Amino acid sequence: MHDIYIEIFNKLGIPTVLAEITWPVIPFIFVAILLILVVIFLVLMERKVLAWLTVRKGPNRVGPFGFFQTIADAIKLLCKEDIMSKDTNKILFTLAPMIVFAPIMIIYGLMPFTEKFVAINLAAGLFLVFALSSITTVGIVLAGWASNNKYSLLGGMRSAAQAISYEIPLVIAVLSIAVLAGTLNLSDIVIAQAGGFSDGAFFSWNVFSWNIIPAFIGFVVFFICSIAEVNRIPFDLPEAESELVSGYNTEYSGMKFALFFLAEYAAMFIMSVLIVTLFLGGYLSPFSDYLSVTLFQNIIHNQNILYIFMHIEQGFWLIAKTYFVIFIIIWIRATLPRLRADQLMSFAWKFLLPLSLVNLTIVAVFKYFSTLMNG
Amino acid sequence: MTETVNNIIIDEKFEVKHLDKTSDDIEVIDVSKNKLIELATYLKMHINTQFNMLLSVSGVDKADCFEVVYHLYSTVFNKKLILKVRLDKENPAVESLNGLYSAADWHERETYDLLGINFNNHPNLERILLPKDWIGHPLRKDYVNNDKRLSWNER
Amino acid sequence: MALESTLNKEMIINVGPQHPSTHGVLRLVMTLEGEIIKDTKPVIGYLHRGLEKLAESRNYFQYLPMVDRVDYLSSFFCSAAFCYAVESIAGLKVPKRAEYIRLITMEFNRITSHLMWLTAFLLDLGATTPMFYAFREREDIVKLFEELTGQRMMYNFYTFGGVKKDLPEGWMTKAVDLCKSMPKMFDEYEAIITKNPIFMERTKGVGVLTQKMAADYAITGANIRGSGIDFDLRKTNPYSVYDEIDFKTHLAENGDSYDRYMVRIAEMRESVKIIEQALKQIPGGTPERLKVKSVNCGCKKEDCEFCGFDVQLVGKKLNAAVFKPPVGEVISMIEAPRGVITCYVVSDGTNKPYRVKWRTPSFSSVQLLPELIKGKNYSDLMPIFGSLDVVLPEVDR
Numbered sequence: 001m002h003d004i005y006i007e008i009f010n011k012l013g014i015p016t017v018l019a020e021i022t023w024p025v026i027p028f029i030f031v032a033i034l035l036i037l038v039v040i041f042l043v044l045m046e047r048k049v050l051a052w053l054t055v056r057k058g059p060n061r062v063g064p065f066g067f068f069q070t071i072a073d074a075i076k077l078l079c080k081e082d083i084m085s086k087d088t089n090k091i092l093f094t095l096a097p098m099i100v101f102a103p104i105m106i107i108y109g110l111m112p113f114t115e116k117f118v119a120i121n122l123a124a125g126l127f128l129v130f131a132l133s134s135i136t137t138v139g140i141v142l143a144g145w146a147s148n149n150k151y152s153l154l155g156g157m158r159s160a161a162q163a164i165s166y167e168i169p170l171v172i173a174v175l176s177i178a179v180l181a182g183t184l185n186l187s188d189i190v191i192a193q194a195g196g197f198s199d200g201a202f203f204s205w206n207v208f209s210w211n212i213i214p215a216f217i218g219f220v221v222f223f224i225c226s227i228a229e230v231n232r233i234p235f236d237l238p239e240a241e242s243e244l245v246s247g248y249n250t251e252y253s254g255m256k257f258a259l260f261f262l263a264e265y266a267a268m269f270i271m272s273v274l275i276v277t278l279f280l281g282g283y284l285s286p287f288s289d290y291l292s293v294t295l296f297q298n299i300i301h302n303q304n305i306l307y308i309f310m311h312i313e314q315g316f317w318l319i320a321k322t323y324f325v326i327f328i329i330i331w332i333r334a335t336l337p338r339l340r341a342d343q344l345m346s347f348a349w350k351f352l353l354p355l356s357l358v359n360l361t362i363v364a365v366f367k368y369f370s371t372l373m374n375g
Numbered sequence: 376m377t378e379t380v381n382n383i384i385i386d387e388k389f390e391v392k393h394l395d396k397t398s399d400d401i402e403v404i405d406v407s408k409n410k411l412i413e414l415a416t417y418l419k420m421h422i423n424t425q426f427n428m429l430l431s432v433s434g435v436d437k438a439d440c441f442e443v444v445y446h447l448y449s450t451v452f453n454k455k456l457i458l459k460v461r462l463d464k465e466n467p468a469v470e471s472l473n474g475l476y477s478a479a480d481w482h483e484r485e486t487y488d489l490l491g492i493n494f495n496n497h498p499n500l501e502r503i504l505l506p507k508d509w510i511g512h513p514l515r516k517d518y519v520n521n522d523k524r525l526s527w528n529e530r
Numbered sequence: 531m532a533l534e535s536t537l538n539k540e541m542i543i544n545v546g547p548q549h550p551s552t553h554g555v556l557r558l559v560m561t562l563e564g565e566i567i568k569d570t571k572p573v574i575g576y577l578h579r580g581l582e583k584l585a586e587s588r589n590y591f592q593y594l595p596m597v598d599r600v601d602y603l604s605s606f607f608c609s610a611a612f613c614y615a616v617e618s619i620a621g622l623k624v625p626k627r628a629e630y631i632r633l634i635t636m637e638f639n640r641i642t643s644h645l646m647w648l649t650a651f652l653l654d655l656g657a658t659t660p661m662f663y664a665f666r667e668r669e670d671i672v673k674l675f676e677e678l679t680g681q682r683m684m685y686n687f688y689t690f691g692g693v694k695k696d697l698p699e700g701w702m703t704k705a706v707d708l709c710k711s712m713p714k715m716f717d718e719y720e721a722i723i724t725k726n727p728i729f730m731e732r733t734k735g736v737g738v739l740t741q742k743m744a745a746d747y748a749i750t751g752a753n754i755r756g757s758g759i760d761f762d763l764r765k766t767n768p769y770s771v772y773d774e775i776d777f778k779t780h781l782a783e784n785g786d787s788y789d790r791y792m793v794r795i796a797e798m799r800e801s802v803k804i805i806e807q808a809l810k811q812i813p814g815g816t817p818e819r820l821k822v823k824s825v826n827c828g829c830k831k832e833d834c835e836f837c838g839f840d841v842q843l844v845g846k847k848l849n850a851a852v853f854k855p856p857v858g859e860v861i862s863m864i865e866a867p868r869g870v871i872t873c874y875v876v877s878d879g880t881n882k883p884y885r886v887k888w889r890t891p892s893f894s895s896v897q898l899l900p901e902l903i904k905g906k907n908y909s910d911l912m913p914i915f916g917s918l919d920v921v922l923p924e925v926d927r
Contacts, residue, residue, distance in 0.1 A: 154565065245549060337655035341907065427746075446861060477901075
């Protein structure tokens with residue numbers, strides 16, 4: 001991205017210094033636009049899928065198929081009065097939604113959406129992703145405490161307890177990926193999943209070298225934990241609406257609430273992207289080569305156009321896989337009731353943690369023998 | 376339970392005043408307020424009666440007295456029974472059945488709330504359906520609502 | 531300041547009057563230690579409408595529409611309780627056909643009430659889908675009620691000595707069709723709920739109601755049957771025409787929330803069977819057939835199959851203004867969806883009831899609640915309170 005950006009400046013004849021100065025802003029503009037678009041679509045998708053699963057129609061009044069419903073809701077939230085009760089801690093109360101929202105926005109910048117389409121390519125990207133996603137919990141605890149509402153407080157405390165129990169199996173499940181790929185760079189993790197099982201027409205498909213195959217248990221653990229991480233049913237204890245009214249965001253309204261809302265859906269999307277990146281081959285096509293390249297290489301001989309086609313297809317595969325994962329998350333929401341706080345904790349410590357350790361062992365053994373065989 | 380409750384308690388000394396039946400053949404036992412607990416305990420514990428359920432406690436403001444009506448039920452014999460206690464118009468009070476049936480707690484509070492009948496030895500005798508600062512007991516026949524706070528504010 | 535009080539070990543939390551899972555306006559003053567419930571004090575009366583006081587100033591017929599409001603989810607039962615009480619005082623006979631119509635509507639009402647309970651219960655546990663599924667079927671039944679009575683909730687359909695209208699034409703066919711499709715729908719709910727591991731985890735062994743406690747607190751209905759006490763008034767003291775119908779009462783053993791759920795699901799299935807039988811056995815058959823036959827017959831004899839007493843709708847036409855039951859008192863007991871509704875009516879020979887006392891099952895259930903949730907996790911409030919099936923207007927009357 002960086003190279004392309006400077007190249008554009010060079011070609012237009014604008015000094016390179018200007019490009020260097022403006023560069024850090026660009027990824028965030030890109031990330032913000034992406035995030036808003038994703039959330040708008042995601043909320044609509046969740047409503048539609050949920051409606052379909054619960055024999056309803058879902059939003060269908062604003063625009064075709066209710067397409068502008070989310071936008072209407074967003075405008076409504078923006079126009080709402082921002083209520084703050086008398087005894088709240090005003091600084092922390094205002095700060096909390098930002099603390100929840102900002103880290104998630106940064107994670108968007110770390111994700112490889114296609115081969116080149118990654119805003120910040122870090123060597124320890126994977127590490128940073130989990131470091132940042134834990135900060136969200138701090139925001140939720142702050143929101144719960146600063147609201148000066150007992151329900152909010154309980155919600156915030158539950159969130160902390162939940163984060164402590166779930167981050168450990170989550171990170172151990174991710175360790176297996178680091179072992180398999182031998183790197184913490186997210187782009188390299190994706191590239192390490194290419195190539196297939198062995199040579200030959202069918203076995204060289206990328207799908208056979210995705211991390212999900214050696215680390216299937218890890219995938220299950222990671223999937224469960226990431227649902228808990230984004231506070232969704234069956235692990236939506238911090239905002240369990242039938243118990244805690246609305247949990248940590250009971251006292252929030254207007255734009256502050258909108259930030260929580262935005263953060264929740266943005267986190268859900270980015271967690272799905274992460275699942276896809278780590279276990280399902282990221283932007284890689286499941287086949288040995290990119291379809292568009294195979295199709296058009298005899299017609300179009302311009303390598304640059306083919307290159308663009310390839311990028312579009314990579315984006316397509318990532319989005320397709322991500323929405324498949326999101327669909328499953330919504331499906332789970334429609335099926336399961338909520339767990340109790342202590343059941344959730346014992347599930348994490350007594351079931352998921354041993355499982356993730358077993359997974360790590362299996363993956364390590366797998367890695368050892370595959371290195372031996374490959375020389 | 377083939378024999379009636381009448382036959383069971385006739386030779387005991389419960390000072391039962393008279394026995395009667397309602398329109399749908401449920402036995403009614405009139406008992407003096409001093410013997411209520413004794414009789415209720417007997418009816419609950421006796422192997423041939425076993426009235427283990429107190430369905431409701433209600434009060435009736437009769438012309439000359441207050442009646443407290445206890446509806447008992449036996450899940451063993453599927454039999455209903457009505458106990459009645461008559462109380463004076465001035466200072467109506469009767470022993471609470473709370474120790475015998477836990478269900479009596481709220482029903483007695485309700486009767487106190489709406490009819491002003493006092494239940495002695497009740498753990499928490501206060502208003503239940505009406506607000507705590509309500510004046511008077513609405514189900515009494517001489518109740519007149521003259522609470523100024525409740526008048527409509529007609530502007 | 532509330533922030534200071536959180537520094538203490540115990541926290542007093544005020545659940546309600548407005549809270550998503552108190553099923554109305556119940557207020558629970560709870561003392562929590564962490565998330566463990568130390569003490570609960572229910573505060574009721576927010577929905578008190580003075581139905582007992584209102585009876586004093588209205589005549590029997592004027593009070594009849596009000597009776598439906600005792601419990602808006604099972605209006606037919608409240609209305610039936612009052613009608614049986616007055617009929618019993620006044621010595622009115624009810625024709626068989628009217629009794630069958632009452633029975634069919636009551637059992638349908640039991641299903642709608644249980645479906646409503648199911649939605650609320652599962653929604654409390656965080657599952658949204660069963661709600662929409664259950665409402666889909668509830669809507670079908672409510673449409674039948676609407677066709678029959680003109681109302682979707684407060685039916686005002688029973689009158690002293692019978693019912694106000696005959697079944698509309700085609701109603702019975704629709705009812706039969708609905709009864710056929712209903713068990714499949716119950717299978718659908720069970721598929722999504724009964725074996726759901728999280729649901730089982732949340733409800734099994736939670737809120738155990740022992741037999742002794744149930745009797746002590748006068749808990750009735752499905753709650754006591756979930757604890758294994760065989761107490762069903764339809765069986766033990768048959769009112770209406772339940773003695774002509776073959777049905778079972780369902781019991782469970784442990785008395786936990788899961789058992790109460792199982793009992794209610796089984797009861798809904800049983801209700802469908804009862805309705806199917808009643809639709810077959812109803813004297814006079816379908817209204818269309820009855821109309822034709824009675825016109826053709828026209829014999830006006832008491833025991834005629836088509837124009838006798840048994841196929842009438844009201845035993846005796848009463849004049850609302852001068853209807854005066856004799857002096858007396860009566861207690862009628864009805865097995866409502868939530869338990870035993872009793873209506874104690876004292877008549878002094880005038881056209882107004884001297885005293886009406888409603889004993890409602892939810893009143894006892896709310897009283898039991900503090901005992902059941904003591905020492906439990908705060909999250910257990912929902913499976914326990916939800917499984918008791920409480921409707922607040924019925925508590926406050």
